[in-house]
Amino acid sequence: MKIEFLTTDDGVKLGYMDKGGGIAVILMAGYSAPATSWYMDEKVLLKHGYRVIAFDRRSHGSSENPSFGQDMATQGRDLDALMRHLKIKKAFLIGQSQGASCMWSYIAQFGTEHLYGVISVDQTPKMINDESWPYGMTGLNAGTRPTFFDSPLPTPNKKSLNMFLIGVLLRGKKYLDFDRVGTKPLLLDHADADWRETIRKTDVPSLFVAGGESPFWSREHAAASAALCPRGESAVVEGSGHAVNWECPKEFSAVVLAFLSKVSK
16 A cells, blocks of 8 residues: 655645556545545456546545645645646546535636546535525534534444455554544535535536435435536435445446446547
């Protein structure tokens, strides 16, 4: 497991793993999850001839955890820094949970010139429910928002994680430590974001994947999000909770490969 590093313009060291050749696919995990959690997906993508870059976002995994830059705008700029550092002219982005918000933040700031397409994995573009968007996080609205994240969130997965995946995560045990207190501003900024206008302006193929039994939001968020996007489509992975790529790896890989193959052609 070789982790390389880049340094951002604001002096933060960020880690990533870069393997294979061919079309680049950048993987971004959700809140608190390290890049090593993409191990199974990485293997499948490498087998099918893709270049796979698993990115530890700021304050995650092997990356440094500064007290500053704890917001989604900075996360988007960090992704741009990664792409510039690796001189990537064009790539696919795959973001799970908060990793998807990082992807939308990048697009909001830098557009789609360097993208073939994007995949959002079980992340609604607007977490606070209101009359215009009933597909947000269960129980989260303007009234509950002030104290909502003071209590632990539900367990994200519906299926038990297999021992193989647990072993993979433990290979990067030193990267599993996570500062939930220091990153709370990031979590709150993520929760307050509304990416619907960004999605409306996203002109590359965009796939929205929902976990059929996600405890965080209804599966309908995927189809509703795809309907906003000029080239959007959606898929539901049945039996999965929020951690779709961990809980149903074969089904998830099939959906991802079909999309990448179709868009690449």
